[in-house]
Amino acid sequence: MARWEPDAGGRLARAALDLYIEHGFERTTVAEIAERAGLTERTFFRYFADKREVLFDGSSLLERTVVESIGAAPDDAGPLDAVGPAVVRAGAVLDERREHARRRATVVAANQSLQERELLKMAALTEAAAEALRGRGVDDLPARLAAATGVAAFSAAFARWVAQDAAAPTPMAEHVREALAALDGLTAASARRAAVV
Amino acid sequence: MARWEPDAGGRLARAALDLYIEHGFERTTVAEIAERAGLTERTFFRYFADKREVLFDGSSLLERTVVESIGAAPDDAGPLDAVGPAVVRAGAVLDERREHARRRATVVAANQSLQERELLKMAALTEAAAEALRGRGVDDLPARLAAATGVAAFSAAFARWVAQDAAAPTPMAEHVREALAALDGLTAASARRAAVV
DNA sequence: GCCGTTGATGTCAGCGCCTGTCATCAGGAT
DNA sequence: ATCCTGATGACAGGCGCTGACATCAACGGC
Numbered sequence: 001m002a003r004w005e006p007d008a009g010g011r012l013a014r015a016a017l018d019l020y021i022e023h024g025f026e027r028t029t030v031a032e033i034a035e036r037a038g039l040t041e042r043t044f045f046r047y048f049a050d051k052r053e054v055l056f057d058g059s060s061l062l063e064r065t066v067v068e069s070i071g072a073a074p075d076d077a078g079p080l081d082a083v084g085p086a087v088v089r090a091g092a093v094l095d096e097r098r099e100h101a102r103r104r105a106t107v108v109a110a111n112q113s114l115q116e117r118e119l120l121k122m123a124a125l126t127e128a129a130a131e132a133l134r135g136r137g138v139d140d141l142p143a144r145l146a147a148a149t150g151v152a153a154f155s156a157a158f159a160r161w162v163a164q165d166a167a168a169p170t171p172m173a174e175h176v177r178e179a180l181a182a183l184d185g186l187t188a189a190s191a192r193r194a195a196v197v
Numbered sequence: 198m199a200r201w202e203p204d205a206g207g208r209l210a211r212a213a214l215d216l217y218i219e220h221g222f223e224r225t226t227v228a229e230i231a232e233r234a235g236l237t238e239r240t241f242f243r244y245f246a247d248k249r250e251v252l253f254d255g256s257s258l259l260e261r262t263v264v265e266s267i268g269a270a271p272d273d274a275g276p277l278d279a280v281g282p283a284v285v286r287a288g289a290v291l292d293e294r295r296e297h298a299r300r301r302a303t304v305v306a307a308n309q310s311l312q313e314r315e316l317l318k319m320a321a322l323t324e325a326a327a328e329a330l331r332g333r334g335v336d337d338l339p340a341r342l343a344a345a346t347g348v349a350a351f352s353a354a355f356a357r358w359v360a361q362d363a364a365a366p367t368p369m370a371e372h373v374r375e376a377l378a379a380l381d382g383l384t385a386a387s388a389r390r391a392a393v394v
Numbered sequence: 395g396c397c398g399t400t401g402a403t404g405t406c407a408g409c410g411c412c413t414g415t416c417a418t419c420a421g422g423a424t
Numbered sequence: 425a426t427c428c429t430g431a432t433g434a435c436a437g438g439c440g441c442t443g444a445c446a447t448c449a450a451c452g453g454c
Binding site for chain 2: 081142159179186187
């Protein structure tokens with residue numbers, strides 16, 4: 001027989017999300033989370049670096065997905081052509097956990113310090129994508145910019161995916177494709193204008 | 198005669214930056230900052246929301262510059278054509294305070310929580326730019342994307358501006374122009390590829 | 395000139411986040 | 425049987441940050 005109840009980290013993460021939704025992030029103490037999970041505050045901090053990080057367990061999966069997808073792009077694909085499908089695949093990952101992702105998003109949207117942490121995760125995702133592009137021989141500056149552009153499309157798509165309130169919501173992956181298409185439209189308009197002038 | 202020494206906020210901000218550089222952000226307490234400024238800890242928190250915010254006093258100036266510049270763009274300018282010059286002007290603002298900006302950047306680069314705050318300010322800048330674009334009649338999605346793209350160019354330029362270590366450094370505004378040019382190159386390559394396929 | 399108001403600052407108490415350190419103790423290895 | 429390992433608990437303490445109240449020079453109306 002196991003000495004302790006299994007999956008302490010998972011129990012903590014679930015208790016935290018539930019309490020953040022019930023009472024709000026700031027009005028929830030780490031001691032309360034630990035108590036609901038049947039553990040102590042000290043143990044919480046052995047599993048998660050801080051009170052915010054408990055909501056960001058899945059971000060490494062997004063990062064892996066994007067990096068692998070960039071690596072799997074055809075050799076002759078340009079930076080943007082490698083990043084686009086990668087963020088679409090990342091969007092599909094969120095579709096698989098739609099309910100959890102949306103619950104989590106409502107909590108994050110209600111608290112500035114959580115938004116900061118989310119931005120840091122997006123920045124890490126951007127940096128990982130840029131590194132994957134450099135690994136394909138892309139120069140530093142275009143790699144940074146292509147990565148940032150792709151993540152911007154992902155983020156804009158995420159905002160709209162979360163905001164929609166339909167019975168049959170449009171999948172996140174589709175939102176990402178729309179954002180990428182809008183991006184194409186933007187640059188095409190700019191290029192046309194430059195050509196005219 | 199004034200009852201107190203003038204410019205309490207400025208004294209606090211200078212003391213904070215100096216101490217963050219001397220001892221590091223985490224190893225500096227708010228009480229130490231206040232003491233150096235000849236004030237108390239409680240007064241520090243009357244001027245700045247938290248220990249990090251004291252480094253981000255100038256961000257509202259960047260935001261105003263970008264918003265005004267977008268508003269001043271020709272009526273027929275596309276979203277990207279309005280955002281590009283705006284972030285170049287924002288870059289010029291940093292050039293005017295080069296030494297301060299670089300000292301500040303080294304502190305921020307050394308601490309994760311400061312990077313989070315910086316990302317939040319960049320997100321606020323992005324949102325302000327998007328709002329300015331919507332005010333020009335641009336739809337929500339392209340406004341978000343154009344704003345994010347411009348800020349991405351600004352951020353990439355900033356990273357390279359800070360990293361350079363030359364006697365006669367390239368101005369930030371020039372770095373921003375290069376980043377915008379690289380963006381054009383990226384999208385042009387992608388469009389060419391799309392045309393071939 | 396008196397006096398009430400104003401506003402920047404000080405003082406104090408306290409909560410919650412987070413960390414370092416040591417103790418505990420069931421299960422596995424030798 | 426003994427030792428070791430690793431997850432957990434217990435405790436103390438520092439620091440960030442907040443609320444509440446006190447202080448007191450300057451200012452303005454009278």
